[in-house]
Amino acid sequence: MQKYISLFFLGLICLTACKRNSVPNDIIQEQQMISLLTDIHLTDGAIYSAPQVPDSLYKYGRAKYDAVFKKHHTTDAEFKKSLKYYSVHPEQVQDMYNKIDAVIKAKIDSINKASKKPLKPAK
Template sequence: MQKYIGLFFSVLLYLTACKNDKVPTGIIEEQTMIRLLTDIHVVDGSIATVPQIPDSLYKYGRNKYVAVFKRYNTNDTQFKKSLEYYSAQPEKIQQMYDKIEVVLKAKVDSVNKVPEKKIQNAVPKQ
């Protein structure tokens, strides 16, 4: 019995030690996935401003997601498969989200920053 237990753990160790870095077919390339996820999160943010009435998310959100997927020549099935693949690799998905965070922060900063001259010109002088 101990021989089989030892064999089981040896095989288990061998299988876990062998890493396959090959990306399966149908997975969205990493840089494209970063841009796609960035756009998905922008859509998520825009949908959050829609009043929450029944079917409002479906009515307003579906077309936005379809447009994003069309822009990247993909669909929701391929997106889900790719997200599952990258999510199974915690270090990789963390690195991807670090990049996404930088891009989203830059977008928010560009929207929130109004040039000082425009503010001064908008305020009436007394």
């Protein structure tokens, strides 16, 4: 009997350990979150590289972030809730930021490559 109980708990441990953490339905899914975070970081860069005038960051920055949320069909509240969920899963966040980093590097490489091409003369 002891053998069967031990075997049962061993099987239970294996099943729970192998289970992939699935994202709840009310949380932004990983691929969409990667895309959203990429756009948010690009918006951050655009806002902070612009000349700073008092209240301009709030006035124009808020509209840019609202446009990002609208593009991704989400809200600020949903984003904050999802960010809170992902913050307790650091391995998943690290994987997400590795992908975000790759996307941003690809965009930078594309811009650099395009800027090195000579312009074609207009006909």
